[in-house]
Amino acid sequence: MYLAISYTFQNVLLGxxxxxxxxGVLGCFALLRKQSLLGDALAHASLPGVCLAFLWMGTKDTYSFLIGAIFTGVLGSLFVLGVVRGTRIKEDSAIGIVLSVFFGVGVVLLTWIEKNHQSGNQSGLSHILYGQAATLMERDVWIFVIAGVIILGTIFLFYKELKLLCFDREYGKSLGYPMAALEILVTCLLVITVVIGLQTVGVILIIASLITPAACARQWTDRFSWMLLLAGLIGGLSSVAGTFVSEQFHRIPTGPTIVLVSSSVLIISILFAPQRGILWSWLQSASFRRRIREENLLKDIYGWVEKRNDWSRWPSLSNLMGVRGQSGIKIKKIARPLEHGGLLLVTEKAMKLTEKGLEEAERIVRKHRIWELYLARRLDLPPDHVHRDAEAMEHALSDEALAEFEELLGYPKFDPHGQPIPARRGSSSKAESKATGGV
Amino acid sequence: MWGLEPSHWTVLIVGALVATSCALLGVFLVLRKVAMLGDAISHAVLPGIAIAFLISGDRAPLLMIFGAAAVGVLTVFLVGILNRTRRLKEDASIGVVFPALFSIGVILVSYFAGKIDLDPDCIIFGEILLSHLDRIVIGGVDIGPKAYYVCGPILALNILLIGTLYKELKVTSFDPALAASLGISPTLIHYLLMSQVSITVVGSFESVGAILVVAMLVVPPAAAYLFTHRLWTMILLSVGFGILSSTIGFFIGWWKNCSMAGSMAAAAGGVFVLAFLFAPQQGLFARIWVRKNLRTRFRSQLILLHLQDEVAVQLEILRKRFGWSQRRLDNAIQRLVRQGLVERIDQGVKLTSSGLAQLEASGTESLSHRVE
Incomplete structure (x- = not known):
């Protein structure tokens, strides 16, 4: 593989x-404030600003572009704010209006410049649409560095205030922070980023660099500081990867490649991120379902024996198959981890609960019957309606909640169907004595 | 005719056709709060156009429209999927999907640069002026600009859609839950609407460009929304605003010799700003006026309450008591005088008989209640 880190490539890579x-870092603010598409509007709104700056200064100069773009960008965001606050028009339409109208004005100016200024300047302006990373100069990169330092420095300085802006604007206001000014500050920072992006990836793709890395980072963490760091990291690495890939294939432009890399990272993040990822929650619900099946098996064995009131006879596999209509193979599959855990003794003829298994089964049956009793007594449900509900609840009820329900019901002995509620073992002697004392 | 060349008439007619098509659908986008989906679709269809181009090797309009509409629906579908995972908010989903699709389009176009004679510039800006030159000739007979035969049927389709599904569109836009309980699938209607948006966006591309389509989809309906809350009126108004914008935009573009699509979008913006300022109830001035009027009414009621104890009072005392400026006091007094509830006496005001009657009739309770 031949990888020439040429001078131009170095500039492109850095930029x-x-x-x-x-x-990535700045996109987190937009994402958390549900204003992801504001970046889109700002990117489009900066076009007339850039054109005006060109008309004013007569040169293609990043500094004047920046000032012009900030001017129209802030104007556009104020317009969105005014329309949303003042009328019944919603934010999405307001953003759409700013985006298309400002851009339309920009296009008018652009074509006007092309026709009236012949001095070969058209090259500089039309790249704004798609960006031309390959034309980045060392001077541009320096401007990027300065802008980057300013943006990241501002975020660092106002970290606490900006965090408030994202999560609890009203609270920040009540603390006396100038939230409106902070909003405009964020907008200015966004516009600066957009103008940097204009020259590298262009108007349309800049929005991806503002949203996608932040959306990725959001999947991996719930902490704001980590999210900022991760988003910056993902944004930076996607750019590096995208730039290298597009360098390998000469006809593939840099900007779109970067966007596709970060989009792939997003897909991976949504699927595989711990806690929030789709795979993760699928695994969790699968393990919950497995636990439900195991608990049901223990309960079924307990119930079978209880019904016959003979604690020396245990049900066979075919007895248990009759309870829920499960196949023998399935029950064996459910029983295996229970056997390994020492809760169950599986022999040719019977499935026998061990001491530990019995304790576990009683715990589940207790939950079931106490919940039934609660529904019948407190919510006045007829006793024949409570079983189904308790069947679901017994797996979700925590031990602490159970204890509270027990107390609430006065440590009952029987469920609404007249079946005994198994006593709590070990640590529950206090509760038992309390209950007997009450009688 | 009227000093306009035939090509100008073509531009005007195509502009009006596109504006009408977009305004019809845009009303529902604005009401459903999915205006940005129109923008997303207009960018995301690029790969669809590129692939259609690769297959046909030519600008076959039907295939391009079909390809692009498919990708447009894909966009809506992907946004919906991302949304349903509940890992991303709707706006972020839109902002993630369409740049990715657009990127694929740009990469396709540049990778097959030799095979795809497609200028992304043209897709974004469009050049409506050229629509006159691209004509359809059948058997040596020139039957008019191609744009007519693309935009016209699309408009007809849009009218057909809204005409036949008006009730369904209305109910799903305002109350999706009610719609579902009536047996109308909000999802189905959503996708129908969005595929029609895709078709409209794509069909209008070549002649006017994406940016004008987005402008016409969102701006005239939003302006119309400021004038009315009746769906029918809103549709008619937004069509009117759309045609008005495209016409004004044409003349600006003609006069200044700049991009017609851009100036049409800018004109739409101008129409919106006027609506924003002057709309009868939602407009800025109307709101300021209403607020001012309310204040004056409130003040004049305070004065009336004050007068029920004293009948006549010096203006200076009123001013001191309430701490109002001279002008505010004058406005309130003027209002009361105009209504004949008080009359001016030397240096002060006095309750008239009708003022007294009013005070007694309305009951001081209701007035004092308002004062609280």
């Missing part, structure tokens, strides 16, 4: 990476 990092 896109900086954009990735800054866009």
């Amino acid at each position: 896109t990476t900086l954009l990735g990092v800054v866009g």
